[in-house]
Amino acid sequence: MNTGYLYHEVFGWHDTGTFAGDAPTDPGIGLQPYHNYEHADTKRRIHELIVVSGLIKHLIRIEPRQITNQELLRVHTQTYIDSIKSQSQLRLGGDAGDLTTPFGKGGYEIAALAAGGILEMVDAIFSKKITNGYALVRPPGHHAVSDLGMGYCIFSNAALAVKHAQGVHGISRVAIIDWDVHHGNGSQDIFYDDASVLTLSIHQDRLYPHDSGLRSETGASNAIGTNINVPLPAGVGNQGYESVFDQVVVPAILKFKPELIIVASGFDACVFDPLGRMLLTANGYGSLTAKLMKVAAEVCDGRILMTHEGGYSAVYAPFCGQAVLQELSQVKLLADPFAHVDNYPAQTLTRDQATEIELAAKLVDLIP
Numbered sequence: 575m576n577t578g579y580l581y582h583e584v585f586g587w588h589d590t591g592t593f594a595g596d597a598p599t600d601p602g603i604g605l606q607p608y609h610n611y612e613h614a615d616t617k618r619r620i621h622e623l624i625v626v627s628g629l630i631k632h633l634i635r636i637e638p639r640q641i642t643n644q645e646l647l648r649v650h651t652q653t654y655i656d657s658i659k660s661q662s663q664l665r666l667g668g669d670a671g672d673l674t675t676p677f678g679k680g681g682y683e684i685a686a687l688a689a690g691g692i693l694e695m696v697d698a699i700f701s702k703k704i705t706n707g708y709a710l711v712r713p714p715g716h717h718a719v720s721d722l723g724m725g726y727c728i729f730s731n732a733a734l735a736v737k738h739a740q741g742v743h744g745i746s747r748v749a750i751i752d753w754d755v756h757h758g759n760g761s762q763d764i765f766y767d768d769a770s771v772l773t774l775s776i777h778q779d780r781l782y783p784h785d786s787g788l789r790s791e792t793g794a795s796n797a798i799g800t801n802i803n804v805p806l807p808a809g810v811g812n813q814g815y816e817s818v819f820d821q822v823v824v825p826a827i828l829k830f831k832p833e834l835i836i837v838a839s840g841f842d843a844c845v846f847d848p849l850g851r852m853l854l855t856a857n858g859y860g861s862l863t864a865k866l867m868k869v870a871a872e873v874c875d876g877r878i879l880m881t882h883e884g885g886y887s888a889v890y891a892p893f894c895g896q897a898v899l900q901e902l903s904q905v906k907l908l909a910d911p912f913a914h915v916d917n918y919p920a921q922t923l924t925r926d927q928a929t930e931i932e933l934a935a936k937l938v939d940l941i942p
């Protein structure tokens with residue numbers, strides 16, 4: 575398998591400031607200065623495991639480049655782009671708009687390198703240099719809307735990839751499958767009335783944002799049916815996620831027939847994540863990847879582009895990334911040293927989880 579991989583050390587220089595998790599520090603009330611949940615270590619450690627395990631030798635490295643203003647305008651407003659650019663020049667940087675998306679000096683250039691990197695991956699797929707690939711970018715993108723950064727996300731990397739694939743490579747239908755534990759509200763918002771893009775998000779019910787990601791949000795105007803939300807109760811494990819893929823994701827892809835599948839890949843649905851309350855394991859993520867590869871081989875010659883979103887367990891996220899990339903490349907080098915989590919009794923699908931999944935499965939019928 576020709577599997578692409580993209581990472582750049584500069585992604586680790588994106589500065590999310592001094593926080594106590596997601597709270598501004600305040601020693602007066604005991605909030606000791608620490609770092610933001612969204613911190614370089616998690617992604618850097620994913621990259622380092624991929625290098626140290628030797629997997630890197632089996633991957634095709636793709637070099638990122640800065641996205642152009644014109645390319646950003648396919649998704650974002652000029653006013654928003656200018657606001658990020660001007661704050662990026664300040665000594666202490668700024669915030670992308672919602673006060674939970676801080677960035678340091680030079681933050682624009684780093685976000686532009688992440689977004690431009692995704693476009694390079696799209697080019698590599700359509701030039702057949704790679705069949706599938708993983709872009710380990712930072713900052714992430716799936717919460718950003720056209721004129722506002724949200725939830726650590728500055729530019730919508732996945733949406734920019736869709737527009738690039740459609741505008742430059744002449745394809746029309748793209749599916750974004752979002753397995754980050756949070757709702758992919760940005761991708762949903764950007765393509766809500768666009769019937770050429772299927773946006774499908776699997777997430778912990780109203781974790782973030784608190785008011786979106788419901789099953790009733792199905793798309794607008796002639797795009798009704800092309801937005802699918804699978805909100806799940808906390809505590810869903812490997813069997814539950816596999817059931818979501820078997821009953822919702824795979825049937826949706828078979829019906830929609832995308833020419834490219836983009837995965838908004840967050841490892842915050844993993845069992846050790848400090849922000850999510852789900853139980854996915856590295857082997858679970860590998861199994862979901864295998865299901866996607868099988869359906870991608872049927873509908874779009876195996877074209878899958880994964881773009882990195884969240885995932886805040888610096889210890890475990892690397893093994894999730896390793897498992898996904900091992901599956902994409904079909905090179906198995908390392909077993910999950912924490913594989914005992916595969917046997918947690920709570921990995922089993924429960925009745926209430928199955929009910930939620932059955933309700934989401936009905937949404938596949940709405941796809942035009």
Ligand SMILES: [Zn+2]
Pocket residue numbers: 754755756840842883884885
């Ligand atoms: Zn997330």
